[in-house]
Amino acid sequence: MKEFELKYGCNPNQKPAKIYMRDGSELPLKVLNGRPGYINFLDALNSWQLVKELKTVLGMPAVTSFKHVSPTSAAVGLPLDEKLKKACFVDDVKGLDESPLACAYARARGTDRMCSFGDWVALSDPCDVVTAKMIRREVSDGIIAPGYDPEALKILCEKRNGSYNVVEIDPGYVPEVQETKQVFGVTFEQGRNNFRIDADLLKNIVTNNKELPESAVRDLIVALITLKYTQSNSVCFAVDGQAIGVGAGQQSRIHCTRLAGSKADTWFLRQSDKVLNLPFKKKLGRPERDNVIDGYINQNEEDVCADGNWQKYFTSQPEPFTREEQKAFLATRQNVALGSDAFFPFEDNIERAVRSGVKYIAEPGGSIRDDAVIECCDKYDAVMIFTGMRLFHH
Secondary structure (H helix, E strand, O other): OOEEEEOOOOOOOOOOEEEEOOOOOOOOEEEEEOOOOHHHHHHHHHHHHHHHHHHHHHOOOEEEEEEOOEEEEEEEOOOOOHHHHHHOOOOOOOOHHHOHHHHHHHHHHHHOOOOOOOEEEEEOOOEOHHHHHHHHOOOEEEEEEOOEOHHHHHHHHOHHHHOOEEEEEOOOOOOOOEEEEEEOOEEEEEEOOOOOOOHHHHOOEOOOOOOOOHHHHHHHHHHHHHHHOOOOOEEEEEEOOEEEEEEEOOOOHHHHHHHHHHHHHHHHHHOOHHHHOOOEOOOOOHHHHHHHHHHHHHOOOOOOOOOOOHHHHEOOOOOOOOHHHHHHHHOOOOOEEEEEOOOOOOOHHHHHHHOOOEEEEEEOOOOOOHHHHHHHHHHOOOEEEEOOOOOOOO
16 A cells, blocks of 8 residues: 545645655555544554554553544553552453553553543554453544454454554554655654663763662653653653653643643542542443543532532442542652653742652753752652653654
């Protein structure tokens, strides 16, 4: 396949639209089912790079959930404990513990379930049956993987009344060193960002505390590789082999940190007994439960515990999750890793990060206020690494 005609571009009025190789060669992918669109392919190709890089560096199956050209989360295939399984809505999945790829999917899709609604999924490894069965029951636009088990492919091709987008990527494909794109008729050209993110990047520890366990190295690598494929400005919180809060596309660094931190807090609070034991009505669907849980934790548009509201969702009226209770629960979270795609210009980012259990921080460094930021890290006995490498992505 040398080109693929798209229904339209970013919006329905943007026609004609297609993808093709500039040199006339074959595309490095096959559409096995459905008809992916312009944004679908942007998500597919960005997300594939992320999981391929995670697998290469960490040696574990990796999965990411993408939405509007940024990851909602990314994870490697570590086992889930029972509370995390329940929080991710996978406690009923048979065979989960035997499939590291399925564990990675459960983590990536379960982290920020509201943002993952209607996502694009990327798998570092061929899709197995357990993973396909979990994908089948979620609201999703499509998937990219280097291969598919025949039964898994059948399951996926039946999703969405047979229209689910399934793409197979050539795992050996290596793109040209130079990449181009057009904006307003002007062609931009640059070298691809082939910078390798691995443990060697994390040796310049600039704080008094220089203890960096292997688990923190892994989580910082997850955070930084996630940022490499996230729309800038961006900040990523990670723990236990998964990105738990991504703050993407904000103009201010502190807004990135606040957004990522609030998502990380919600992910932690989903695993509290108070949330896990909410008395949901059996007929309430998974997306509806996600919305209700978010409302219960963040107390936003609707008070789901109020009279007249709780009856729509619960079999009995739940007690509110007070701010004091949430603060006490979050105070027990620790050893979270934080990556930033550019330097922190002020110590307010550190102050916000430690409220979400951050202990390990990796950023490029290079600000005229680096000393103040390091001093703030020292105040909390946090570990900060200067990577010397900015990771902007647009």
